[in-house]
Amino acid sequence: MASWELQAVVVEHRQRAPNQYELILHAPPIAQTAQPGQYVLVRPMETLAPLWRRPYSILRANPDKGVISIFYSVQSQFTELLSLKPLGSQMSVLGPLGHGFQREQGVQRHILVAGGFGAPPLSFFASRLVSALSPDEQILILAGARRRDLLVGLDEFRALGAEVRIATEDGSQGYAGRVTDLLSEALCEPLPSAVYACGPNRMLQMVCEICLVGRVPCQVSVETPMPCGVGACLGCAVKVRAPNGAIWYKRACTDGPVFRAEEVDWE
Amino acid sequence: MASWELQAVVVEHRQRAPNQYELILHAPPIAQTAQPGQYVLVRPMETLAPLWRRPYSILRANPDKGVISIFYSVQSQFTELLSLKPLGSQMSVLGPLGHGFQREQGVQRHILVAGGFGAPPLSFFASRLVSALSPDEQILILAGARRRDLLVGLDEFRALGAEVRIATEDGSQGYAGRVTDLLSEALCEPLPSAVYACGPNRMLQMVCEICLVGRVPCQVSVETPMPCGVGACLGCAVKVRAPNGAIWYKRACTDGPVFRAEEVDWE
């Protein structure tokens, strides 16, 4: 798949919730080819610390307008710098990168499990799914976070008309507990389902375990550092296991970030 | 002299000319004690590259409002970060630091020689001089830069009612040539004068030579890197020569940045 290294222009930058920002970038070739689950590497400024570009999932891509958007929260210096980018400024962007979510065939329910900032790629995926959904298919969103204010992207999910179930660990919104509890519950409902998940790695590990036990097709988008994004540095290694038990390392940046549940060896 | 390490709040941040910015900071103790020629060390963000805080001359200090202002241009990453500081944000400031300009006694004309971004401390100095000027004293400003758009602080100087003479190396405004030519010319006029200069070190060296030859009292504010600002690191060494010819190193940050012309050994 092709990607582009370009200077993207900030065409919109807005706060969507306390410490949740959407950044819209003019980057036509990326907008035209981006697929759900793919990401971009961005570098807001030329400072050398923080050094690496960071990966951000593509939240939306509008091929006509030539824009993509990403969704982030300020966590540390990198995202602080990102948040200061003014309208009209430029930043270096490489993308679209990686292999995204693939629609599973022959299922009636697509369950999207979003943990915190796992929501953006699933939101993009849901929007593309919706437009291709057959009458007997439905989408179920399970969104979880530690606290209510850390929930991400609910507006987008709701706008799609999908059912959304919410879990917060502190009970401040929806079910009080883990989003993986909602998943187990949902999988008890007798509908052939497929699961697509993005969130913290330990959540993904639980999602994988639940789906493997239930023999539910499952794809997860993993998080690792990704300095190069193109498969060159071999730093983003993900341990995988072949059916015959052989072990080696795949690259999260290009072989993933989306992997099939049965591939990943979480140890 | 006392200084303070504090978190100052940005209360105003405005562009004054293409690539010239004034930043007004709420920093009451600094505002109350700042003297012309003193400076502050600022750190716009917590990023580790660029690493050092940079020194900025205090352009104005308003003890009543508790604010100081600095004047800068975007030259590199540090000043780019500085320029992004939004209203209401905080930044670490240490100051006021160093020994500033001292009014020379028994002269009729105070000649202030400003090269480019040498203007801010002289502007502050002029404003304090004006209010203490005796009827037979006058202030003459000589402002120079390479090009017209690199001239700094002319508005402030003119607002004081002082005479301002301008030199640009490319002749785009005022005299076509160096500001030191204006100085030589001014010193030919038969008025007991004192000179106060700030600007690039090679300009200062010429100013010193002119004044030493003409036996005109002269103070210059030198530029060196100043990581600590308090005399601890000994990195800002300025070579000085005692009347007896002995050579050693003074600290620009605390012994200066303003030195007497006869002290500095420019080699």
Add this chain to the structure above:
Amino acid sequence: MSRPDLSVNLGQLRLPNPIMVASGTFGYGLEYERLVDLNQLGALVVRSLTLRPQVGNAPLRLAETPAGMLNAIGLQNEGVEAFILETLPRLRAYSVPLIVSIAGESPEEYAQVAERLQRTSGLAGLELNLACPSPSHRAFDTAPQLTAEVVRAVRQTTDLPLFAKLSANGGDLVPIAQSAVEAGADGLTLIHSVAGLAVNPHTRRFRLASRVGHLTGPAIKPIALCAVWQVRQALPEVPLIGVGGITSLDDVLEFLLVGATAVQVGTGNYLCATLSTDLVGALTDYLTQNEIGTVRELVGAVRDVM
């Protein structure tokens, strides 16, 4: 003014320009082929190859540090045989000078890989990765006689231009550099990296599975410049390739001025995928604007402050 001459000679090896990409940071080059015009590079150094395929270290393999990064990839590579059969044919589509980096656990292993490469065509040179890939491995760049053993063993198997790549962990680099040259290296690549370590204070665990890793990136640039300059003082005739922390034209100039004839871009590739070829353009512009006829004028041209 006419177009400046960017070509440089590393001993017998002539490069169209002095900007190379550093081993291991650019994969086999093919990972970047759609983003970077490989033919514009001075040379392409592929990741270090070993005699047999290596799965590499367990994650975590990377950590970010102030203006730098630690890596402990553990030489993950397909092995020299697969490289020759599967990867090299695709690389032959490009005209860029191709340098293959070799690693091994013994002088014999290095020599076997070199010998295998000697029997193929289309290579411009070999680079010997003499640094320690992980704490359990042996480093060959920490003592003159170890370095010499590897270089000598390889030299006997090949007449390809041979560059010994050293880290700066072995104390005074000069005797090590000297012994590499005496053992037959045509030039030296300085520096590989510096040993470093990082801890995640929140989990209280090492950030790398291997604990110790290779520190690279802008943070080590002053160390790499110092190494190049010190070796240049001692061995003024030996072609040096400078590497460590290059992210800008200014960085390239710094390395040339202290005596590197060519440079390699490593970590910098991650700040901008096209950095290496962008630098070729920037260097060309710089020479043109400053009316410098050949880049070779800059090599070693640094002067004292006063």
Add this chain to the structure above:
Amino acid sequence: MSRPDLSVNLGQLRLPNPIMVASGTFGYGLEYERLVDLNQLGALVVRSLTLRPQVGNAPLRLAETPAGMLNAIGLQNEGVEAFILETLPRLRAYSVPLIVSIAGESPEEYAQVAERLQRTSGLAGLELNLACPSPSHRAFDTAPQLTAEVVRAVRQTTDLPLFAKLSANGGDLVPIAQSAVEAGADGLTLIHSVAGLAVNPHTRRFRLASRVGHLTGPAIKPIALCAVWQVRQALPEVPLIGVGGITSLDDVLEFLLVGATAVQVGTGNYLCATLSTDLVGALTDYLTQNEIGTVRELVGAVRDVM
């Protein structure tokens, strides 16, 4: 929960907390006395003193590098005699443990300074700056026997707690550390700095009059952590003081976790004048919040990734 215990022991020397300021970066301490409550520090290490006053190197003495800096101050100091007569009396007004750093051109010079300091009162310990102050000087931390000579000479003149401070330029630090301890050092300060160099590409001149300088700051933190950890593995009983690139509580924790009993803040003082005492506060809060009774629990407590 009760207030956590921040005190640490470096051999016989007990410090109220593990946060010291590093030699040469904090002057004589007095430069900061109006900004920093010196009595809150774990210890104050003054700039290195020599037998006779030193004017220091010509400018330029400093250069900024990515997340680091180079210095070549050349040991500018008033000499041990003036220090004792003029500066020490003012420092005695403070209760902070005072450590004097010593430098010299020969083991005898070190010993003479130590001997003079031994005859005064109010010192908590001595630190031996064994790094090379400039290219023309000799470094005593590049070979075990050189290190041992200095430490032994000093040990014979004083019973003050003695710390040998080493840079990481001498290759494998372990044998050097070992010889310092065998020669009588009570502990080790790791690391002084790393040799580095920078060029101004616009003027094509070295950025330092001395050409080579000392690289310090966050850039070298991974190198310093690696040094502390490697020496700790080899010499688990020897008290180590970690230094290099500390600018945050996380950095302090990293050094403690790899085995430093105390740490020094150097370049970090320039990012915030009150950094060192701010860190004492931050460390106290951290211990309280995590219900850690004593900071000593953290020393060497790093674990593997898995």
